[in-house]
Amino acid sequence: MRVLTIFDRIFLADRASRGAILYEHREIAYSELCDETIRVAEVLHGLDIRRGDRVAILLADSPEFIASFVAISSLGAIAVPINLALRREDQLFILKDCGARAAVIEASTMLALIGAADAPPELHNILVVRREADSQISSVRGMNVQDFVGTKGQHLDDGAIPDRPHPSRDARLGTPGRATAPVDSQALNLDAFILYTSGSTGEPKGAVHSQADIFYTNETYCREVLKLREGDRLFSSSRLPFAYGLGNAFTFPLLNGLTTILCREKPAPAVVSEVFTDYRPTIFFGVPVVYRMLLEHHRSVAPLDTSSLRLCVSAGEALPAQLGEEWEKTFGVQVLDGIGSTEMLHMFMSNHDGEVRYGSSGQLLRGYDARLVDHQGAATETGEVGNLWIRGASAASRYWQRLETTAQTFVDGWTRTGDLYRRDENEFWWHMGRSDDCFKPTGQWVSPIEVESVLLRHDAVRVAAVVEGFDQDGLSCVCAFLVLTVGHNPESAERDIRALCESGLPRFKQPRRYYFISELPYTATGKVQRFKLREQLRGDKSGQ
Numbered sequence: 271m272r273v274l275t276i277f278d279r280i281f282l283a284d285r286a287s288r289g290a291i292l293y294e295h296r297e298i299a300y301s302e303l304c305d306e307t308i309r310v311a312e313v314l315h316g317l318d319i320r321r322g323d324r325v326a327i328l329l330a331d332s333p334e335f336i337a338s339f340v341a342i343s344s345l346g347a348i349a350v351p352i353n354l355a356l357r358r359e360d361q362l363f364i365l366k367d368c369g370a371r372a373a374v375i376e377a378s379t380m381l382a383l384i385g386a387a388d389a390p391p392e393l394h395n396i397l398v399v400r401r402e403a404d405s406q407i408s409s410v411r412g413m414n415v416q417d418f419v420g421t422k423g424q425h426l427d428d429g430a431i432p433d434r435p436h437p438s439r440d441a442r443l444g445t446p447g448r449a450t451a452p453v454d455s456q457a458l459n460l461d462a463f464i465l466y467t468s469g470s471t472g473e474p475k476g477a478v479h480s481q482a483d484i485f486y487t488n489e490t491y492c493r494e495v496l497k498l499r500e501g502d503r504l505f506s507s508s509r510l511p512f513a514y515g516l517g518n519a520f521t522f523p524l525l526n527g528l529t530t531i532l533c534r535e536k537p538a539p540a541v542v543s544e545v546f547t548d549y550r551p552t553i554f555f556g557v558p559v560v561y562r563m564l565l566e567h568h569r570s571v572a573p574l575d576t577s578s579l580r581l582c583v584s585a586g587e588a589l590p591a592q593l594g595e596e597w598e599k600t601f602g603v604q605v606l607d608g609i610g611s612t613e614m615l616h617m618f619m620s621n622h623d624g625e626v627r628y629g630s631s632g633q634l635l636r637g638y639d640a641r642l643v644d645h646q647g648a649a650t651e652t653g654e655v656g657n658l659w660i661r662g663a664s665a666a667s668r669y670w671q672r673l674e675t676t677a678q679t680f681v682d683g684w685t686r687t688g689d690l691y692r693r694d695e696n697e698f699w700w701h702m703g704r705s706d707d708c709f710k711p712t713g714q715w716v717s718p719i720e721v722e723s724v725l726l727r728h729d730a731v732r733v734a735a736v737v738e739g740f741d742q743d744g745l746s747c748v749c750a751f752l753v754l755t756v757g758h759n760p761e762s763a764e765r766d767i768r769a770l771c772e773s774g775l776p777r778f779k780q781p782r783r784y785y786f787i788s789e790l791p792y793t794a795t796g797k798v799q800r801f802k803l804r805e806q807l808r809g810d811k812s813g814q
Contacts, residue, residue, distance in 0.1 A: 275458070276481050277307065277344045280524045290524060291333050292503065292549050293532045297424045298333050300527075306333065310341035310374075310397070313416065317395045319372055321346030322461065326365055326373040326393075328352045328383070330534035331510050334399050334418055336520055338374045339463070343481060349463040350476070351511035355536075355794045358383060364466050364474055365390040368670060374418060377401040384413075458482040464670050465513050467612050476670035477513075477612045484521050486664040487616040490637040492522045495606060495620045496553065496581070503529045503578075505551035507537035507560045512795055514585050517616040518555040539567035543574050550578035557586035557796035561597055561605065562733065568600065576601040585610055585617060587797045588701040588719050591629030592726045608632050609701065613685050615664045619699050629723060630698045631691075638662035640699075641684075642691055650692075655702050655715060658691045659684040690717065707800050709738035711746040716779050718800070724774040725750060725781075728767050730758040735790050735798045739783055739807045750781035751803050753789060760786040 281304040291298040319325060325342045327349055329335040335351075342349040350368045352361050354376065361383055365373070372395035375383070380398060384390070399418040462481045466474040492498065506518035523530040531549045535541045537556075542564060545551065554576075556564075561584060568574040582597065582605045589607035597605050608620030609631040618640070621632035634640050642656025643649055650656035661684045668676040679686050690702040702708065702717035709716055718736035725734040732753045739749030754763055764784050771780045785806075791799040 275344065276462075276484060276521075276525075277340050279485070280304075280340065281307075282527065285527050288527065289529050291336070291530055291532055292426075293333055294534070295426050295548070297426055299424070303333060303337060306337040307340045307344070310337050310418070311344050313397065314341060314345055314347070314372065317372060317414065319345055319347050319395075323347045323372070324350050324368045324370045324464070326350045326352055326368070326370040326375075327511070328354060328361065328373060328375040328379060329399060329510075330354060330376060331515075331519065331532045332399075332534055333532070334374070335510050335532075336524070338397075338418075339520070343462045346457070346460065348461050348478075351463070351465065351516070353509060353511040353794055354379060355509070360474060362390065364476070365393060367474070368464055368476060371395065372397070374399060458485070461667070465511070465516070465612050465615075465666075475672055475675060477666035478668050478670055479615055479664075479666050483615050483664045483666070484517075485525075486637070486662070487517055488521060488525050490635050490662070490664070491608075491610075491617045491620065492517070492526070494635055495608070495617070495622060496522065496583075497623070498522070498526050498528060499552075501528075502552045503531055503549060504553045504555070505531040505533075505545055505549065506555040507542060508555060508557060508586065508795065513612045513615050514555070514610060514617075514795075518583070539563045539571070539574075543567065543572065546578065547575050552578055553581045553583065554579055555583045555585075558584060558589045558593060559733075559792060559796045561589070561593055565593075565596060565600065574601070576603060579603050581606065581623060583608070583620075586795050588631070589628070590723055590726050592723070594626070594628040606632070609689070609699075611660075611685075611687060613666045613679065613687075614660060614662060615666070618660050618662055618664075627698045630700050632699065633697050634699065642693065652693055652695060655690050655692045655717070657705055658687045658689045660687055661685065690715075707737070709746060711738070711748060711778055714778055716748055721748060721750070721771075721775060721779055721781065724771055725752065725767065727774070728763075728770050730754050730763040731767065733790055735800060735803055736781065737800050737803045737807070739804075741782060747782040748779060749783045749785065749803075749807060751785045751787055751790065753787060760784075 281300060286301040288300050289297045290300045290303045325347050327335060327338050339349045350370060352364050369392045371392055373393060374397040377398045377400050394413055396413050396415045397418045398415060401417055458481045460480055461478050464476040464478050466476045504518060504523045506515045508515035510516055510519055519530050519532060531545060531551055533545055537560060564574055582603050584605050584607045589605060594605045604626050606621040608617040610617035618638040619631045619634050639661040641649060641659050644656055665685050688705050690705050690708055692700050692702060701719060703719045707718050721736045722734045725731050732755045735751045737749055739747055741747050791802045793799055
């Protein structure tokens with residue numbers, strides 16, 4: 271029996287003229303995106319890419335990224351998106367780890383990545399995107415190098431975004447024809463793509479997902495929380511290679527016949543501000559550090575036009591309550607914080623529109639189960655902190671070629687998240703930190719997030735990160751790294767901040783040491799790299 275694949279679900283007949291993508295002041299219609307997808311599938315088919323072969327995608331957020339992902343899946347091959355912001359060593363590691371036979375890659379990064387002697391040995395075929403006419407790229411170590419021919423789309427005159435009718439959902443727009451592998455009822459559960467974790471504390475791990483996982487997140491998070499409407503335009507500052515961005519900017523809008531806004535540039539505040547003005551998104555997805563930078567841009571540089579937004583979403587790490595409250599007070603739009611993971615593909619807990627508890631991850635979504643256990647594996651009581659285990663049909667099947675790590679993370683249908691949580695009597699879930707970030711300075715657990723939330727109440731504190739340090743006697747203590755707002759003096763600020771913590775925290779949770787720095791270290795996904803701060807403390811101690 272033939273089933274509907276991601277290609278079938280996106281390219282329905284009555285969507286042909288509807289705008290699928292807004293990108294670089296152009297509109298790409300569903301029919302144009304379909305044609306581009308079929309062309310890519312046919313090229314890959316001609317390169318003898320078969321079911322199960324891995325094909326890497328090293329592209330900026332663009333129509334080419336989406337066309338490539340759908341084309342690869344249509345062949346029964348496995349798409350491996352790789353973040354362009356990663357270090358070259360990490361990109362090469364992923365290419366070698368997954369054993370990619372082909373790659374679709376930006377011309378600007380091609381030679382720097384695979385032109386050296388340490389290029390992955392299995393990689394034989396390259397599709398180059400945005401190659402300049404006079405480019406000297408012709409071959410790399412005997413590889414087969416071809417150009418990716420994309421669609422131009424329709425230029426948007428004077429920034430006008432045309433209104434289009436809401437599509438019906440009763441027919442497919444096209445088919446990749448001979449380029450597609452046969453699809454039966456089991457095909458949706460086969461390996462379709464691998465998403466690599468950020469690797470902030472070790473080598474990246476590839477979570478293996480199926481097309482069915484994509485559809486499950488659409489039926490759970492997207493239906494329950496986003497509640498998409500006719501005319502919605504979705505814009506994500508988180509990039510497509512990440513699980514969060516893949517849903518926000520690709521699968522959610524396109525599976526539902528709506529419009530995604532894509533931007534190749536790094537989502538700096540000025541860039542996001544321009545997108546808001548030019549493309550008028552109705553839903554915006556960001557991470558806490560982006561929301562903070564946008565607020566600072568609005569206050570200090572230029573007003574941010576959020577008049578088109580009906581909803582804002584945050585994930586990646588816990589959104590500080592103060593930051594969410596400040597955003598809503600400033601712009602009149604709630605920020606729905608939630609938690610997901612690469613392993614679960616998207617969010618499984620979230621706040622809901624009109625029912626927000628800032629500082630929490632919201633409530634468990636329908637279609638998912640969760641439990642909290644202590645370090646001995648026993649269930650914790652309501653209000654107590656425990657290790658979060660999650661269960662749902664969007665879970666990855668395994669880590670790519672990581673048998674031991676797979677066994678540690680995926681246990682009897684449950685996924686161990688590595689997060690510490692507590693659940694209150696109203697069924698709201700509160701993130702207490704990563705299990706490897708929490709510590710016991712006096713035999714009692716300290717959650718960095720709890721301490722940071724108090725530090726952020728002070729006007730002088732722009733951002734804060736708390737880690738475990740050690741005093742002169744080698745005893746564990748709480749250390750706070752702070753970035754101050756402009757105009758504040760560290761000496762006087764520390765005095766006031768200490769007083770705030772004395773009134774707002776029990777003694778064992780109060781920071782003993784304060785370090786004032788210009789900026790915190792972040793991963794490519796916007797998470798604070800606390801391990802680097804701990805390394806700095808060890809370095810300071812060794813130099814004493």
